[in-house]
Amino acid sequence: xxEKCITNSRYIYTHETGKSAPxxxxxxxxxxxxxxxxxxIVCFSAFVLLLIAFCVLLGEDKSASNIFLYLGIGAFFIxxxxxxxxxxxxxxxxxxxxxxxxxxxxxxRVVRCFVPIDNILKPVLNECVTPVTCYWSLALILREEEKxxxxxxxxxxxxxxxxxxxxxxxxxxxTGESRG
Numbered sequence: 777x778x779e780k781c782i783t784n785s786r787y788i789y790t791h792e793t794g795k796s797a798p799x800x801x802x803x804x805x806x807x808x809x810x811x812x813x814x815x816x817i818v819c820f821s822a823f824v825l826l827l828i829a830f831c832v833l834l835g836e837d838k839s840a841s842n843i844f845l846y847l848g849i850g851a852f853f854i855x856x857x858x859x860x861x862x863x864x865x866x867x868x869x870x871x872x873x874x875x876x877x878x879x880x881x882x883x884x885r886v887v888r889c890f891v892p893i894d895n896i897l898k899p900v901l902n903e904c905v906t907p908v909t910c911y912w913s914l915a916l917i918l919r920e921e922e923k924x925x926x927x928x929x930x931x932x933x934x935x936x937x938x939x940x941x942x943x944x945x946x947x948x949x950x951t952g953e954s955r956g
Contacts, residue, residue, distance in 0.1 A: 789937040802869040804941045806933045825850030862930035871948040899945035914938045
């Protein structure tokens with residue numbers, strides 16, 4: 777297995793190539809770096825919830841069941857916030873069969889989507905411009921589909937990380953436009 781790595785402040789890109797007869801399997805990972813901001817948000821939320829519980833305890837309502845209710849609701853929201861955090865997105869390219877898109881969440885949940893190679897018309901790099909920011913995205917144009925299928929649904933890796941994935945997709949779909 778050969779491995780290539782590109783890093784920046786938000787993401788780590790790794791490319792693995794596994795040899796199998798007769799084709800090559802390309803695996804592209806985009807991993808979100810651990811962020812200290814997330815821990816700060818969770819700690820601040822827990823502090824606010826404890827503060828609310830103590831205010832209720834010291835206030836007019838001295839019911840213990842209300843304190844446990846507030847703490848339970850706070851814990852539930854912290855779990856919900858943690859559940860939807862994307863840890864890694866993976867693109868597995870199997871030239872003879874298709875492309876598997878995987879999204880790995882911090883909770884352990886994995887969402888997979890398989891796109892047959894015959895359904896892919898062309899992979900495209902899009903420049904997305906909003907009033908606040910500008911970023912690149914990688915999408916697949918599929919047969920008989922009106923909308924583009926995003927390869928990286930949750931993360932926004934920079935162009936230098938998207939280009940190797942785009943080139944591998946172009947080579948797998950044989951569009952002949954991977955260099956340009």
